[in-house]
Amino acid sequence: MLRPVALVLLLLAPLRAFAVETLRIAIEDADGDVRVSGKGLAFGADTEDASFTAIPSGQATIRRRGAKLEVNGAPVVGDSVRFRAGAGATDDAGIPGDEPLKAGTAQVRGDVVVRTYRDGLQLINVIPLEDYLAAVLGSEMPVSFPPEALKAQAVAARTYALQKKLEAYSNAFHLGSSVLHQVYGGVNREDPRTRAAVEATRGQVLTYELAPIEAYFHASCGGRTESGLDALQRDLPYLQPVECPCGKLPASRWKATISDAEVKSALRHPAQGLRVSGRTSTRRVTRVTLGDGASMDGVELRRRLGYTRLKSLDFEVERTDHGYVFSGRGYGHGAGLCQWGAKALADGGRGYREILSHYYPGAELQQLY
Known part of the structure; x- marks a missing residue:
C-alpha cells in the first residue's frame, strides 16, 4: 500500500511553475571556454523566475574574465548564467518544448547553468527529476533487465537523489554525475524501457520514519x-x-x-x-x-x-x-539493492515492491507526488 507523505514537499522546488521535482547536477568542470548550443537557445539569470534573452544563432561561447563571465563576447551580470533551449516554443498545452541542450561534452534536458568555479567554469544541469532518472537508469542498469528490476532501480535512484538533495539543499548543486553519486549520462542514456520504468513508479520513494532513506x-x-x-x-x-x-x-x-x-x-x-x-x-x-x-x-x-x-x-x-x-x-x-540480484528475483516472478522490501528491510514505499 502506498501512502502519501508530505514531509519534504516544502523543500522540493520546481524548475518551472508547471514542473514537479528538479535537481541540480554538476556535469562538467572546464578550464577554458565552454560552448552551449540548442534549438531556440536563450539565456538569463540563474533564478526560477528569470527572464530569458534569445540567442538567434542557437550557439553561445562562455568565457571567464577574472571573476566575471562573457557570453559571445558580451559581459553578463553576476558569476553565473543559465541557458535554456526551446525558448518561446510550447506544446498544445502551452508548456515549453523539451528541446535538449548541448553543453560542453554533454547533451541534456532541462536548463544548464555555467558558473565561475575555482579557477575555471562549472556546468550544472537543472533538470526535472523524472527526466534525470530516465538517463540514470540507462547509465546504471542494463536496459535489457526485466521491467520489474528497472522499476526497483528507478525507485532506489529517485530516493537516493531526493535524500542527497535534502542533504545539499542550499548548495550550488545537489549531486555529481559520476560513480561517486549516481552515473548520469544525459539524453544519450535514455531508452524507452527506462522511461517506462520511471513513469510506472512516478513519485514513489522509500522512507524510514517518514524520511527518504539512503538508498x-x-x-x-x-x-x-x-x-x-x-x-x-x-x-x-x-x-x-x-x-x-x-x-x-x-x-x-x-x-x-x-x-x-x-x-x-x-x-x-x-x-x-x-x-x-x-x-x-x-x-x-x-x-x-x-x-x-x-x-x-x-x-x-x-x-x-x-x-x-x-x-x-x-x-x-x-x-x-x-x-x-x-x-x-x-x-x-x-550495500542495499543488488542489481543482478534484482534481475534474478524479477526473472523469478517477483515484483519491484517485493524486490525493494527484500534489499531495504523495514523501509516503506510511499507516494511523494
Whole structure:
C-alpha cells in the first residue's frame, strides 16, 4: 500500500511553475571556454523566475574574465548564467518544448547553468527529476533487465537523489554525475524501457520514519549483501545483510592477476607477503597485512589497486611466482539493492515492491507526488 507523505514537499522546488521535482547536477568542470548550443537557445539569470534573452544563432561561447563571465563576447551580470533551449516554443498545452541542450561534452534536458568555479567554469544541469532518472537508469542498469528490476532501480535512484538533495539543499548543486553519486549520462542514456520504468513508479520513494532513506545500490553482491556500517560506515536499520540469488550467476564471479611490480607501485610497500588479516561477518576484507608488516584497510587497498580490477572486497588472494591472483565475488560495495540480484528475483516472478522490501528491510514505499 502506498501512502502519501508530505514531509519534504516544502523543500522540493520546481524548475518551472508547471514542473514537479528538479535537481541540480554538476556535469562538467572546464578550464577554458565552454560552448552551449540548442534549438531556440536563450539565456538569463540563474533564478526560477528569470527572464530569458534569445540567442538567434542557437550557439553561445562562455568565457571567464577574472571573476566575471562573457557570453559571445558580451559581459553578463553576476558569476553565473543559465541557458535554456526551446525558448518561446510550447506544446498544445502551452508548456515549453523539451528541446535538449548541448553543453560542453554533454547533451541534456532541462536548463544548464555555467558558473565561475575555482579557477575555471562549472556546468550544472537543472533538470526535472523524472527526466534525470530516465538517463540514470540507462547509465546504471542494463536496459535489457526485466521491467520489474528497472522499476526497483528507478525507485532506489529517485530516493537516493531526493535524500542527497535534502542533504545539499542550499548548495550550488545537489549531486555529481559520476560513480561517486549516481552515473548520469544525459539524453544519450535514455531508452524507452527506462522511461517506462520511471513513469510506472512516478513519485514513489522509500522512507524510514517518514524520511527518504539512503538508498544505496551496487552491481552484484556475490550472494549476500553487506551492512551499511561495514560497507559505507552508515549504520542504518534498512541496510542489513540479506541473502541474494546473484551468487549463483556467472556475472558475480571475477579474477584479477596483479604482478608484484604493480602491487609495489600502487601500495608503496614491498609486494611479497600480502595477506588478508581481517574480514566482516559476510567475509568481505576489512584489512590486509603487507610485506613489510604494515597494514592497510580493505577500502584503501581496493582504491589503490583499482575498482575495476578488485571489483569487490569479497575475495580470496593466492600468491604466485611473480604476484597475486585475487578470486572474488560481486561488484561494488555490496550495500542495499543488488542489481543482478534484482534481475534474478524479477526473472523469478517477483515484483519491484517485493524486490525493494527484500534489499531495504523495514523501509516503506510511499507516494511523494
